[in-house]
Amino acid sequence: MSLANSFRTGPDARGFFGDFGGRFVAETLMPLVLEVERAYTAAKADPSFQAELDYYLAHYVGRPSPLWYAERLTQHLGGAKIYFKRDELNHTGAHKINNCMGQILLARRMGKRRIIAETGAGQHGVATATVAALFGLPCVVYMGETDMERQKPNVFRMRLLGAEVRPARSGRRTLKDAMNEALRDWVAHVDDTFYIIGTVAGPHPYPAMVRDFQSVIGTELREQMHRAEGRLPDTLVAAIGGGSNAMGLFHPFLDDPDVKMIGVEAGGHGLDTGEHCASLTGGRPGVLHGNRTYLLQDDDGQIIEGHSISAGLDYPGIGPEHAWLHDLKRVEYVAVTDKQALDAFQLCARTEGILPALEPSHALAEVTKRAPNLPKDHLLVMNLCGRGDKDIFAVAEHLGVSL
């Protein structure tokens, strides 16, 4: 495939994927964002940086994560051959740490002495707190007050790891508001602080940098699938909030035209109710948190608060590269509801003995819709990007069980 036809060359020098992306930040942050870009460009070109990252990914995170043939689920659905890419088996229980490890090594290279992060479900916060503890750096995690309530175990986990968890009390008090607070903190601590953004969003170079660190998922899958089946997978399915696990799964396959990709957004109570977080299927382009992308917004450009049973998907935007892939129709984006995700969660527990997080439960719900209609030799891979232990209280509540 020629470069001109490649889906893998973005972003451009100004941080754009087509119309999406950019660096829409206050002047105070602009020099910092440029500094991160320079440092990341230099690190990428330095083999010792990748070697250091590989060491920690192998010996601390536990990569490569297994590729699991979900045989009982495959039989249950009676169609496509279903594989799970098991990123829930990483240290800290989700894909988030792939990115945190990359960014904290970069922060160390840059001589930064303090780490901040935003978190929704708490998985990114836990992963950030973990790597900050590992390298002995103080860490502040911003989390919406609503999410702190929904994800109490992760709040406690972060505190055990020595992080300070600060509640974001504006808006609906979820991920968007946590990101606002983290940006405000960064503006006020420009000299010593590195902001570890948890998803493929924010000002350039974050969307590309986070994608690169998460692409270990798809790169491993290519090799693992080749060993298991001797060929490429046919369909990739991943859940999307900001979209980091999906970008990491998809990116290494974007130039393989026979590989179909499906991103699954959080449909909440249903797209027609307005209570959802499906930015691509229910939003339109705008500018928030440093990038132009699809956003949930009203006619006046005010951001609308999304809803999802999953705190990790509860974000009114989406990474700009997804927005671009959506408009090019390279990736298909769909939405599933809270209810469908809950059903998939329970199905996975009983057929595969795995409690998935509510985020990949959305991807699994889409798998359950599609797999029965696909031939038995169709290789379908779902990114099982997080484990569900953190969600058992929320699931119990929705099932009417008191713990």
Add this chain to the structure above:
Amino acid sequence: MSSSRIATRFAELKAQNRRGLVTFITAGDPDPATFEAILAGLPAAGADVLEIGMPFTDPMADGPAIQASSLRALSNGQTLTRTLAQVAAFRQTDQTTPIVLMGYYNPILARGVPTFLAEARAAGVDGLIIVDLPPEHDDELNLPARAAGLDFIRLATPTTDTVRLPTVLSNTSGFVYYVAIAGITGTRSADTDTVAKAVGRLRAGTDLPIAVGFGIRTPEQVAAITRHADAAVVGSAIVERIAAKLDGAGRATPGLVEHVLGFVKTLASGVRG
């Protein structure tokens, strides 16, 4: 031509041998009528330039006071349409006091840039300060705004180094807004010596007037800052005076307008001796 109101005002200040006071309030805070009454009273209270915030749900550069004011305005139904109508109404009785709209890009983008610029110009807006549009994105709004006859006022900050400064000072007009601290509005205050040095650095690169804001809360600070800068911007301290006069349900109580304008009068004493 309305875009010269800012230049005219700074020329007048120079002729009077005094410095200026720029006041910030959020459009529609706490409710349309109270906002309009405050706005109408600001010039007589001593404000030389009026900065009006266009409320946004996610004001990332703002501290708690202005965040809260934005949410109060939005919860009372403030829209960009209403903000522009309120500017137009103000212009019925005041043709000289410059008005600068401050805010974030998305509400303008949602409106459509050409439509917004035409409407703002027709309403009597003189300049724009858009926090999340750095020089790297001048093609989005800066260049079209200037072509439409509106000033685009750039923020320079303590992190703007000497290499970057010429970029920041390019394509800017009206005045330059120096952000005195690396931080959000209404939090810390900068010491005057640091600001003096920064203003000196800016003067070497531009002939435009220089206003300094962020963390300026008292007449004394206004006086100290304007020994070096051409104008001082006060925002959060005024907005807090509004918040202090709301009842438990967030409604304006009697005397609010007088209370706020009285505070602006004391601030103005910092530039009027």
